[in-house]
Amino acid sequence: MDTKLKVLVLMLFVLVSAMVFVTVAFTGLTIFEEPEEEDFHFVNINQFQELSLSEEPRESFKYPRFNNNTITYSLSGINDSQKRQRMQDALKELEKEVGEFIFVEVPDYQEADIKILFERRNNLRKIGEANLKLNILNEVSNAEIRMINVVEYCHYHNTETHELLHVFGFEHNSRTIMDPHGDNCYKLTDRGSRKYIEHLQFIYSDGLRGVEHSDIPMYNINELI
Numbered sequence: 408m409d410t411k412l413k414v415l416v417l418m419l420f421v422l423v424s425a426m427v428f429v430t431v432a433f434t435g436l437t438i439f440e441e442p443e444e445e446d447f448h449f450v451n452i453n454q455f456q457e458l459s460l461s462e463e464p465r466e467s468f469k470y471p472r473f474n475n476n477t478i479t480y481s482l483s484g485i486n487d488s489q490k491r492q493r494m495q496d497a498l499k500e501l502e503k504e505v506g507e508f509i510f511v512e513v514p515d516y517q518e519a520d521i522k523i524l525f526e527r528r529n530n531l532r533k534i535g536e537a538n539l540k541l542n543i544l545n546e547v548s549n550a551e552i553r554m555i556n557v558v559e560y561c562h563y564h565n566t567e568t569h570e571l572l573h574v575f576g577f578e579h580n581s582r583t584i585m586d587p588h589g590d591n592c593y594k595l596t597d598r599g600s601r602k603y604i605e606h607l608q609f610i611y612s613d614g615l616r617g618v619e620h621s622d623i624p625m626y627n628i629n630e631l632i
């Protein structure tokens with residue numbers, strides 16, 4: 408190959424590499440929740456951290472996770488003490504059962520890792536909505552939960568726990584707390600749902616505790632790349 412051709416091939420390689428990097432780095436994932444239908448999934452422009460593509464994702468980022476074991480949350484929207492209490496109960500239960508991270512309430516809604524909005528909407532079909540962004544390291548960079556109409560007859564915070572697990576990266580999974588239909592009153596501590604607790608223990612202890620349940624459907628940025 409003469410020098411000109413070599414330079415041309417090199418330039419082409421650099422250009423293609425740059426395009427691949429930009430595509431990958433700006434890829435995020437957003438989920439929305441609709442209880443009666445399939446969730447809508449679409450790719451969303453996302454914040455990203457400087458990272459070389461040649462760097463292998465670390466083992467701890469095999470599964471989506473918040474990048475810290477102190478996870479902040481903030482509540483906003485209508486001031487219904489019962490609705491807020493149910494959400495607080497869901498957070499408390501998840502924290503206690505998993506035992507690997509803590510939830511801390513912060514006053515600044517925009518600064519919180521999990522932004523929880525209580526809405527009053529004339530949409531009886533929709534019970535909640537979860538919106539999650541994953542960065543290139545599979546870290547949850549932004550998580551929003553909108554509580555619309557919880558299934559109150561369950562007398563258990565199943566809708567709240569379900570939405571919370573979405574922002575921890577879990578997809579729908581029939582006959583568990585992640586069942587797409589929110590009216591079955593499944594609980595986090597049910598036999599069919601305990602694997603969520605064990606899997607979160609595994610993720611947030613970096614594999615030291617808990618049980619790895621790689622069969623649980625999770626959103627995963629690595630599958631999009």
Ligand SMILES: [Zn+2]
Pocket residue numbers: 440441569573579586587
């Ligand atoms: Zn859902």
